[in-house]
Amino acid sequence: MKKYIIILIASISVLSCKTQTATHVPVSTNAPITETAAFFKEINKKPNFQQVKINSRVNVETGNFIPTLDATIYIENGQKVWMNMIAVFLNVGRGIATPDGIKGYEKWNKTYIESDFSYLNNLLNVNFIDFSSLQNLLTGRTFIPVNEKDFVLTKNAQGYQLTSINNLKFENDGKTSEYAVAIDYDNNMNLSKVFLKNANSPDNLEVSYTNWANFESMQLPTNVKIIIKGTKTSQILLENTKFDSSKMDTPYSVPNNYTKTEIR
Template identity: 40%
Template sequence: MNKWILSILILLVLFSCKTRKTVEQNTEGKDSIQLQKPNDNKPIDVGENVHDPVTFYEKVYIHPQFEYLKISSKITADNIRVSPLDAIIYIETDKKIYSSINFLFINAARALITPEGIKAMDKYNKNYIDSDFEYLNNLLNVNFIDYKNLEKLLVGRTFFTIKGSNARITQNMQGYQLASISNIKIATGETTREYKIVLQYSPEYDLIQVKLQDANSDDSLEIIYDGWETYQNEIRLPKNVKIIIKGTKNSQILLENTKFEFSRMDTRYSVPSNYKKIELND
């Protein structure tokens, strides 16, 4: 199994979702995991410029808050041999993200992510990782994932600030589009990358599609949210998501949510002394 459990464990904590399609073989360069895309993946008719950008920004950036969220999920990915896998994703806002994967009713892996970094262990192969967010960024071909952005991605919140003269906001019958006019520069440490960013929203201001294209390479990341529902009378959460990674690495990930609970849970995490640490540059 090598390191597939650890890699999928880290990737699965990105989003919560519910699949409506099945996995198919990638035979002719087509997407191997099927999920409905906005307008069949054709460019949206951007329509007219939005005349009240203040209201738009309030709707897409300001949301009701929760303190705890437990998500029961299933995960399917095109680069693992056994799927779907049962998973629990638990969030304590601004503090930690905990996840656990079961295979054939046996706990196979766990992860604990905090603002300080990522810890995960593969109980099947008895090994573990202890890393900063560089590992997760490398898996996704990007350089902007930190703890807070990860939290926002999990619950379908906008994780880029595009405002002022570099933002174009338009509206049509399909909803809203927020696009960067010029490339967005993102610096992390000694690395600076530029992205073209396009965000699609429903008429109710739910985030339905994120497209990020690296300006200087073929690396791109696309996220498709679907099945938005309201919980606790005010909190909107997406049930469906598809993650498409292209470029230096290629992968597709699909998650299926079965339950949301706004309650605390036990997040015990400890690595047995006989586990081997995996060096991520191997």
């Protein structure tokens, strides 16, 4: 089934769909915080783990039946994100992302993909995704480039909110895109929600994180929800059930007689 290769890459990036209905970015009514240097230093900290293995259950709701997938996700900090996925005790596929790009194959249709990040950016209708942003997104770190001068910071009972002053502009391979952005953090400065609205199209996307778990020297989200709002509403749910710091083998090779394909 072609849909499984889409799910595979969607889960690696935790972003996989384009939207079609405009939504306004929520704006805080609280007074802005003026001393923001310490806050931005904290949320922009680079991760200091070596590796983490995550056992996860993946649920995808698109209007078509897709069984719950059991996934093993292995992240080597700054090096690779590897994933193996199983549905109903059958291996569905495998994927790997490195700073050079992404690869993945699925067994139902015997197809595979190989791409740099320009392909993934085109798929996601954005142009700022690279390996670092993928890793940050999976581990609950700020995955959109955030500069102090571009945002207003406010405080509320739930935590903090960053709201873009003007549309953020990202340029890659000669393409410029603009986004209105709102980012929420809890009182411990853990990422709660990212809302992204394309300024030149009706596309919008919401990513939320809940139920943080202490893991060695960091915290990781146990629940990640991606809501895609358009003429139809789709969502991807990741339930991370176990975290482990042990190293593991991450084999990846495309079986013989598989056909290279593109996701449309």
